[in-house]
Amino acid sequence: MTDPAPERLAFQVTRNLAATPKGEREKALESPGFGTIFTDHMVDICWSEKGGWHRPRVQPYGPISLDPAAAVLHYAQEVFEGLKAYRHADGGIYTFRADQNAKRFNRSARRLAMPELPEEFFLQSLHELIAVDGDWVPSGEEQTLYLRPFMFAKEAFLGVRPAKKYTYCLIGSPSGAYFTGGVTPITIWLSETYARAAEGGTGSAKTGGNYAASLLPQAEAAERGCDQVVFLDAHGNVEELGGMNIVFVKKDGTLVTPDSGSILDGITRNSLLELAAERGHAIERRPVPLSEWREGVASGDIVEAFACGTAAVVTPIGALKGEGFDDVQPTGSLGLSLREELTDIQYGRREDAHGWLRRLDA
Known part of the structure; x- marks a missing residue:
């Protein structure tokens, strides 16, 4: 309409x-x-x-x-x-x-x-x-x-x-800062019982029901000592956190982010990926099986994972926990470097070469 x-x-x-x-x-x-x-x-x-x-x-x-x-x-x-x-x-x-x-x-x-x-x-x-x-x-x-x-x-x-x-x-x-502890690595709980959204559903829309669906698994994550929860789709692919997108960094410098019709198209994520591409990094938007994440960390092919969104900007992922496993995540520096570049633009400390800023008081 x-x-x-x-x-x-x-x-x-x-x-x-x-x-x-x-x-x-x-x-x-x-x-x-x-x-x-x-x-x-x-x-x-x-x-x-x-x-x-x-x-x-x-x-x-x-x-x-x-x-x-x-x-x-x-x-x-x-x-x-x-x-x-x-x-x-x-x-x-x-x-x-x-x-x-x-x-x-x-x-x-x-x-x-x-x-x-x-x-x-x-x-x-x-x-x-x-x-x-x-x-x-x-x-x-x-x-x-x-x-x-x-x-x-x-x-x-x-x-x-x-x-x-x-x-x-x-x-x-x-x-102020979204996470009271500052920009420090967070621990993620893998929800294999609950889904955030379904194929053909409202996952790509920013609507309250999607967040309501994440509250119970988020509470379960907290009970297990985790900061956030990550969801899978019906095919076992990684989707997103309760309120943030996720990005993986491979050892060859490629940035991979889960992408599907049931994932919110994050503006912060898009901006970070654009800045990374300008640095020469290859970008892949595609389904990411959970097995690829876990095996990639184990083999050293994935060297960093971070969550991103408007509220927190970038938050490193330090561990992925699930029923019967606790995978320590490698700590890289690319996510925080991109965060610094992005926030410098947002706060006017760096030139806005993309025309992303809009003055509101004029």
């Missing part, structure tokens, strides 16, 4: 009269954690079958009122995105490859039979939120304003069909 639309929306802005005082905000930004503190405002845009996208507004952050029969509560029509706003040394606020988030948001929406949000509106919503909450973008090391756009079905009915009314929202959360 795609609507013809103007290039920009006329937003109504309602200021939060109970906005966080400057002193409290600055104290909160000293050590924000991840995803627990939120800015003073949010974006809200409505869609209906008859009216298309309408009533765009920036309003005080607060609870959302829903009818108990709202479709999202019963049939899970919901998609979301995740991206960051970075404070550069000159005080400017930038985001990274937001156009790719806008495109992926719409791919997810199509898979969930939801209306597509014009990319111009998606990008404009980022500017509108920063215009009122730019002071919430922290300036500390490894700190960002995490931006969470999401859309859900709000029509009240109990029939099984696509809803006819939706809400798009955008909220912001000042955040």
